[in-house]
Amino acid sequence: MTKVCVAGHGFMGGVHAGIYHGLGNADLAAVVDFQDGVREQAAAKYGCATHATIDAVLDDDSLELVDICLPTPIHREFVVKCLEAGKNVLCEKPLSLSMDDAEAILEAAEKAPGKFMVAHVIRFWPEYVVTKQLLDSGDLGAPLAANAARFVPAPDWSWDDWLLDPERSGGAVIDNHIHDLDYLNWIFGKPETIYARGLWSEQGGLDHVFTTLEYPDGKVAIAESGFFVPAGMGLVMTLKLQCEEGCVMLSNIADPTLTVYRPNREPEHPDVPKDDGYVAEIKYFLDCVANDKTPAILTPEDARLALATSRAALDSAKAKSEERL
Structure with missing residues (x-):
């Protein structure tokens, strides 16, 4: 079972968190959100740990997958941090706001041991x-x-x-x-x-x-x-x-x-x-992580294009x- 953290529990983060919580091969172990009330709601709903910052997640080797559902301008910061910490990362679309940020994310993904995919759900x-x-x-x-x-x-x-x-x-x-x-x-x-x-x-x-x-x-x-x-x-x-x-x-x-x-x-x-x-997209990425497969339906280069x-x-x-x- 893959232990998961969802970073950002707004609308899309709530959708993703609910899916992990309901799947048999995933353990929604943590939610990251800077808002106190949101963290309290997530803890009550899922029975998971909650954090105000990503730091505790980066240091927790038991957490294998981080799902980034944060505002687009900070995708680069959080995706790169998680990849460099050895996490598998699913990032809500779009990849980033700027092409410079996109290139930085792809460079980090190329070097990182973990899997990386952007959630282009269509x-x-x-x-x-x-x-x-x-x-x-x-x-x-x-x-x-x-x-x-x-x-x-x-x-x-x-x-x-x-x-x-x-x-x-x-x-x-x-x-x-x-x-x-x-x-x-x-x-x-x-x-x-x-x-x-x-x-x-x-x-x-x-x-x-x-x-x-x-x-x-x-x-x-x-x-x-x-x-x-x-x-x-x-x-x-x-x-x-x-x-x-x-x-x-x-x-x-x-x-x-x-x-x-x-x-x-x-x-x-x-x-x-x-x-x-x-x-379907979350099941696919979980399967890639569990079976050490590089995501092929949607590559980082596809997301950049x-x-x-x-x-x-x-x-x-x-x-x-x-x-x-």
């Missing part, structure tokens, strides 16, 4: 997993073009409203849009050109964005994402993927959520596992230019 979300499996099977031919969208009300629930502050979160383009940009890169590879336009929040964040990505061999994708939807609407995510031999349509608000169209055939509805994406693509979209919208990686 690579583990059932409908997106099945879609990738269809592509990898070759049954639909090569992917040619895609249209992805993702909408969620502005995250006004974060500590100190840090997610609404573009200087700390990067706005919707870094915090939310990155999900689809990463998935599109997983399908098509590294984009050659990135062109984005959007709407800016009162705080100065790019909080509704349209991005066109051109990939090698003339393949193209368009992604849209934003926080400018009414409170109470809930998460909406969609994908239309055009391939040589058919088309895949995905929507979390459709029933069924996944449909495959082929020429002159009835629509098909592939079986979609009922698994939760957050549970997702951040670079998102930052290029932000730069494009600011400068009204076409960006190249």
